Structures are given as C-alpha cells and as structure tokens.
Amino acid sequence: MLTGFDETTLQTLIEQQVSFEKFFSKATLNPNAQLIKGVIYGYRVEELENAWTQKVRYLD
Template identity: 65%
Template sequence: MNDTSHHDERIAKMTFASVYPHYLTKVEKKGRTKDELHQVIMWLTGYDEKKLQELIEKKVPFEQFFKSADLNLNAQLITGVICGYRVEDIQNPLTQQVRYLDKLVDELAKGRKMEKILRVS
C-alpha cells in the first residue's frame, strides 16, 4: 500500500458519530435494521448498546473509539476490498479497524447472512 499517513490521520480524527448516520442510512435503504447494524458494530468492538450510545453522544474520534474497543478475535477473518484497498493489506492498525467496520456495514447492506458477516463457522 502507498504511504497513506495523511489519510490515516484524517481517519483517526474523524468522529464515529459523524459516520454512524451514513452507516444507518446505507443499511436501512437496503432493508436491514438499526438493531442489525448495532449487532455488527458490537460484534467487532465488544461494546454493549449502552457504551455504543455513549460513544456516539460524546462524539469520540475513531482513534478513541477503537482504542477502548475489545476487537473481536475473528476480525482478522474480514477480507476483501473496501474503498479501493484490500482490508487485509492495510498497514495502519486503526485504518484497518475502521475499514473492517466499513466492510461489515457493506456486507450487511448487500444482504449477506448475519452468520457470514459475524464470521460464525
């Protein structure tokens, strides 16, 4: 991957709360629910509903959002292309985690079964 330090810095400072409505709109347009979106986010981060709402209200940047997350051990099974980059090849850990989330939201919006999205065998 090319040097993306500027891009990585932008992602770190971007707030989860600013992106969340776009995630919600994307999945709802495709017939999925807010509960399903939250299930995906909570699977990846280890947050519960209360903590997720708190982080949205506090408008925490992605850097803080993922710093306090307990990333699912199966997150490394998330592969594929998102925003033109192979998720598994992204070098910056924070950028990779944000792209993991983007990829999960895409899979949800595309109608993929929840068991596959959550990497359940």
Template identity: 65%
Template sequence: MDSSNTQDQRIAKMTFALVYPMYLAKVEKKGRTKEELDQVITWLTGFDNKKLQELIKEMVTFETFFQEASLHPNAHLITGVICGYRVEEIANPLTQRVRYLDKLVDELAKGRKMDKILRG
C-alpha cells in the same frame, strides 16, 4: 496499503457519531435495521448498546472509539476490498479497524446473512 500518513490521520480524527448516521442510512436504504447495524458494531468492538450510545453522545473520534474497543478475535477473517483497498493488507492498525467496520456495514447493506457477516 500505500496509504499516506495524512489519510491515516484524517481517518483517526473523524468523529464516529458523524459517520454512524451514514452507516445507518446505507443499511436502512437496503432494508436492514438499526438493530442489525448495532449488532455488527458490537460484534466487532465488544461494546454493548449502552456503551455504543455513550460513545456516540460523547462525539469520540475513531481513534478513541477503537482504543476503547476490544476487537473480536475473528476480526482478522474480514477480507476483501473496501474503498479500493484490500482490508487485510492495510498497514496502519487503526485505519484497518475502521475499514473492517466499513466492510461489515457494506456486507450488511448488500444483504449478506448475519452469520456470514459475523464470521460464524
């Protein structure tokens, strides 16, 4: 990814709690549930629901969010284009993880089966 350092820094400083409602609105608009969204997030990050809600309440940045996460061993299987970039080609590890999450939310909103989303 030919991402500028500025874009990577902007993504790192974004607050997860401010983006989460947008993820939720996107999936609910397409008939999916908050529970399904949380399942996708917990699969990727290793957080349980209690920890996820705690991080939302603390208004952590994506940088802190993913520093505390234990990325799923199959996260590397998340491929495809999101925001005009192939997620598997993104050089910055944090930006790649955020785009992994974006890609999973996008797949959920598009009606993909959960076992496919979770790379089962």
C-alpha cells in the same frame, strides 16, 4: 458486536463524539476480525498498513 460495546455504551460514545482513535482504544475487537478479507473503497483490507484504518475498515 464486532467492537464489544453494548448498545448503551455505544450510544454514550456517540454522544461524547469520541475520536476513532479513542473508540478503538476502548474497543475489544472480535479475535477473528483479522480474518476479514476483501476490497473496501478500492483497498484490500488485509493489506492496509495503518492499524487504525484497518480496524475502521473491519466495520465496513
């Protein structure tokens, strides 16, 4: 998984309704995630300045 969470942990986080900020602070993103390039919803992922937004878009 891109976030490093197993299925059980992911389900627990969903049930706890954690915020994106908390979710990504606990996540271990794949070290190659920054290599993801492209356009999502009209924005170039590699050009997003907000780190949280960029991490969310990596999952898209």
